[in-house]
Amino acid sequence: MPSLLLFNKPYGVLSQFTDTEGRETLARYIDRPGVYPAGRLDRDSEGLLLLTDDGQVQHQVAHPLHKLPKVYWVQVEGSPDQAVLGALRQGVRLNDGPTRPAKAKVISEPPLWSRNPPVRFRQSVPTTWLELTISEGRNRQVRRMTAAVGHPTLRLVRVRIGTWNIESLQPGEYRVEPLHLPKTPRRPQQRSRKR
Structure with a gap:
């Protein structure tokens, strides 16, 4: 087995x-x-x-x-608004073509372990946690998606597959x-x- x-x-x-x-x-x-x-x-x-x-x-x-759904908790720079979430939900155009629509929502900071090394913060830039669900597996896809909508990824944790x-x-x-x-x-x- x-x-x-x-x-x-x-x-x-x-x-x-x-x-x-x-x-x-x-x-x-x-x-x-x-x-x-x-x-x-x-x-x-x-x-x-x-x-x-x-x-x-x-x-x-x-x-x-x-198409197994993959769920990620993503810490991004800035404060994504509804327009940004809408863009992620519709699919983002990347250099290798548009992504499939994702599920995207803002979440509270999840209870995660500390990372070594820690994420580098900038005092003047707030950060936000998102939960993103995608059904593709392109190279560095989540990072490229958040960058494409103006909110670079600082920390990325995959919490579920199927x-x-x-x-x-x-x-x-x-x-x-x-x-x-x-x-x-x-x-x-x-x-x-x-x-």
Whole structure:
């Protein structure tokens, strides 16, 4: 039976097990052989990373076809107004094309662990926490979306993928969960016509 690991990736850790430049990797935290990340999380982002030892599961979790919603808590510079939230909800035009519509709302500062190193603040610029839900996985997508609407990301934490979340996991911890994947959408079959 396939294994699924839910890992709370700390800031500064690569989403891979080896690195030729000596940077911190998953090998420091995960000692289960044969598991690999299903998707990625940037080195400067934190939070939920799924790992599995089953290639089909890895594909189903990571592939955009399945559109698993990914929920992020995002600390941004400034105070986004309703127009900014509306732009995120409609989809933002990036250099590789428009994004799908996102769910976006302002939230209170979430009860997170302290980050090492801490986020750099500017006294004259307020910060705001957003909850963003997207169903794509483009490179650095959330950071590019917030920058495109004028509110650069300061801290980014992924808290949920589909039904999996980082609840009760501290940075560097993981847990193994039962695997309940959504069914793959089937393409309608075409009936062959007899002539």
